[in-house]
Amino acid sequence: MARSVYVAGVDRGDGRQVVELGLMELLTRHVDRVGVFRPLVHDDPDRLFDLLRARYRLSQPPRTAYGMSYPQAAALQAERGTDELVTELLERFHAVARDHEYVLVLGSDYADTSLPDELGLNARLANEFGASVIAVVGGQEQSADSVRAEAGNALRAYRAQGCDVVALVVNRALPEDRAAIAERLTARLPVPCYVLPEDASLSAPTVSQVVRTLGAEVLLGDDAGLSRDVRDFVFGGAMLPSFLPALTEGCLVVTPGDRADLIVGALAAHSAGAPPIAGVLLTLDERPGPDILALASRLAPGTPVVAVAGRSFPTAEQLVTLEGKLHAGAPRKAETALGLFERHVDTAELTDRISLARSSRVTPMMFEHELIERSRADRRRVVLPEGSEERVLRAADVLLRRDVCDLTLLGEEDAVRKRAAELGIQLGAARIVDPQTSPLRERFAESYAKLRAHKGVSYELAYDIVADVSYFGTLMVQEGLADGMVSGAVHSTAATIRPAFEIIKTAPGAQIVSSVFFMCLADRVLVYGDCAVNPDPDAEQLADIAIQSAATAAQFGVEPRIAMLSYSTGTSGSGADVDKVRKATALVRELRPDLPVEGPIQYDAAVDAAVAATKLPGSQVAGRATVLVFPDLNTGNNTYKAVQRSAHAVAVGPVLQGLRKPVNDLSRGALVQDIVNTVAITAIQAQTQTPAQTPNRTRKAPTS
Known part of the structure; x- marks a missing residue:
């Protein structure tokens, strides 16, 4: 029942x-x-x-x-x-x-x-x-x-x-x-x-709700612009110098359609971020000419300009009674x-009160929910170097609205705020730091020059290097001004993780930095490693990847049972590639006898109980593997993408492991939800850092 x-x-x-x-x-x-x-x-x-x-x-x-x-x-x-x-x-x-x-x-x-x-x-x-x-x-x-x-x-x-x-x-x-x-x-x-x-913001109607209610015609604007909240109404009748100071953040400008000066002035103010408006509503069934509309679209791309046939006063009477509603077209309100x-709400207490017992199945959505819940429970600070990138800004919007973590965005402040305004995003409590002008640049240059002195890096060279957003963000993590970093939406993997190799370096006990993907299937979560960093690991490195991957799996609630994958199972095959996997399996057993591990083993025998019963009967891992370690990058990368597409799995990652502090790379094709998930993972990784690993830790945000 x-x-x-x-x-x-x-x-x-x-x-x-x-x-x-x-x-x-x-x-x-x-x-x-x-x-x-x-x-x-x-x-x-x-x-x-x-x-x-x-x-x-x-x-x-x-x-x-x-x-x-x-x-x-x-x-x-x-x-x-x-x-x-x-x-x-x-x-x-x-x-x-x-x-x-x-x-x-x-x-x-x-x-x-x-x-x-x-x-x-x-x-x-x-x-x-x-x-x-x-x-x-x-x-x-x-x-x-x-x-x-x-x-x-x-x-x-x-x-x-x-x-x-x-x-x-x-x-x-x-x-x-x-x-x-x-x-x-x-x-x-x-x-x-x-x-x-x-x-x-919840009781504020969206521009699309205004359009529906008034039967307005959309002259300009995209879906993101139409989803903006209308927090205020400013009725334009005065001349431009008197009109501009009346604008408020998130307001809908209501003006007769023949007032080209107010239309252009409002959109120019929005483009400058002073202040960002929700849009412009034109009355009296007037439309600006094509030249004005073309200028408006260039001034504030995506910002709605809509028109109604009625006069301003009857329109105002309808507007003031509007109240925001939650619906599928308003994801920000959700x-x-x-x-x-x-x-x-004390969600743990309420969970008990409504008698919720966790399902034995773990769906992709359940896994994603768990990431958000855990990251919120012990708030951390994450720096996003690609502060003006659209997907990063949209992800920041979600993270801030859900109160997941404290965010620092890197980039030229006016450019970041202008881009956010164009997207209708309010950055709220997020910090914006410009590496080019920040007083931290000198401090970071000194630190980096000392770290890389053995490579001949001078202070002057370091001063130029640390202005790069990837290096600046990594140094924020190293210096305890952020707890983790997520980048890679527009930067290459090398550009993201090279600074981490140079500055943060590997954790004690880790031979190499590697990665895993959390593969969220319909009924379970598997961990794949390494599918993003090491092209052809040797046996010792492969064993290290397996041990790190097991630790990452356990950290995120996946009980580790390790399958060391190969093209043969048990003793059925031979050759250099199989021998490497066999040696790596023996090393895992020697170094971590507490971890259940099987290898070499084929993928089907690792995850399918019926196949396992035939190929490796009695195995503790075969048919039940949760951590799958691939013998090389070529195999791992192709397999995760094949499973992702053919099984409609949600692939969360790559998640880097083996660093002293969390830095994670994004795929350049990452979706907004991928970025949200990766930031949440980074915050959770940071929660496990001991004080000794996080020097100079302070909750005070860096100054720009």
Whole structure:
């Protein structure tokens, strides 16, 4: 029988979607097959379900995700009674529960319905579904005393109906009251209570929402621009010198379409980052000429310019009532919502309360969730040398919204901020350091010159070298001003790891620096090494790679069982290549007798139990290998790419190992999520560094 949790409110406007998204994130960390069920729905398709389905790769058909529409429910209840309505909804819920391990139930929203006693209906459904209840109370624009009273009333109301209320969430509380509300409710209520503050960026509509609501025509702008949050409205009527100071960060400029001066001025200000705007909305059914539009597209590429037929005042009346919604077209809002949920909810406690047991299967999504969760738990500082690269900036946006780690971006500050503004990205707490002008350059030049004096490197030469972003970032890690570095989106592997070899060097006990990929298959995670660094390791190096790879696997929750791969299994083959693997296997057993290792062994015998039973019966590793060590780079690199493409596996890496401090390389084809994962891995690697390995450690960020 599937378990379930029911998210239930007491009134409209509580922003419950933040809680529902946060719970889905929590569920998918632990459970492979999660279903969604909304008993009553306003819209078909359901926008939140579309977001959950896209974000969490749900295979559930949309038609099964809801019971019936509100009008259908009201009619059924009026004609045949509440019992018949509940019976009908219960049957549809069970149809979802049969196909899933856990079901997230999204309660009714109290908005524009004609159902009597809506709270009672939610309580009845939760009981019939056998679901635990998380009650949500809205605190928007309410005093602390009012919120506390409403929270207590909500808890009593659901418990009086016999519900198993496992937690209560107050959402959209005034930020200045959040701590006081949480303290008072925790002391007085018998269940955990979590208080989430109002976040203006969540209630802000996106430009695309403005376009949909007004039926606007998009003249300029890309998908990224249309997804920007509209944090303010600035209505243009004044002359340009008076208009420009009125611009605010994230504002939507509303101006008649014939005011070319304000259009160009606003976009020029955005391009300069002073301040970055959300876009421009033109009224009065006026369009600027093609020359102005061409200039606008060059000034601020991707920034939306949209037009409506109406006058400014009626348009303003529609705009001020808009409120942001979570949906598949607003991924940044989803990241913000998850960051808010994870900062203010004790997810470990809530996991216990809703009786979540971790699945024996490990899916790619579960592995990625675990990376984010672990990196957030013990915050570290990561430097990204490629600060103006689009994918890096988009990854930084995700990492900052999810509160994963502290970030330093390297590059010329105006260029980084301008590029971020063009992408509609707010860098917030990220530091931007320009190696060319930073006072750290002199300090790093002295350090590097001393390190490389035996190679004839003078201070003057070092001063030039350390201005390179890869060297500068590596020296930040070496000097304890960052805990790790991730680069390679636009730099070669050599450019990324050469400074690490020269400056950070290998860890005690490691012969060489090597790499692994985490290969996230449909039901498990395998570790492949070395697929990126060492072209043709000898037996001693191969043994070192195996031992390092086992340690990396264990660090990330994969129980190491090592397969030393070759084209033959056991004693069936001979030759120099097989002998190398056989010798390396013996060295692993000698150096680390505690590690289960088998070799030489073919790939099929390593991972397939049926093949293993034939080729190596009784082996502790064969058929169950989790760490697969390839004999050379050619074999490893081709194999990981073949598995990645043919099995639709998620390849996370390369993750470098054997360095004294974490530096990781990206593929130049890395996607935004690949960068996010690699930064999280780097932060986790840094968590294991001892104080002796991290000299001059300080939480203070470097000055630029």
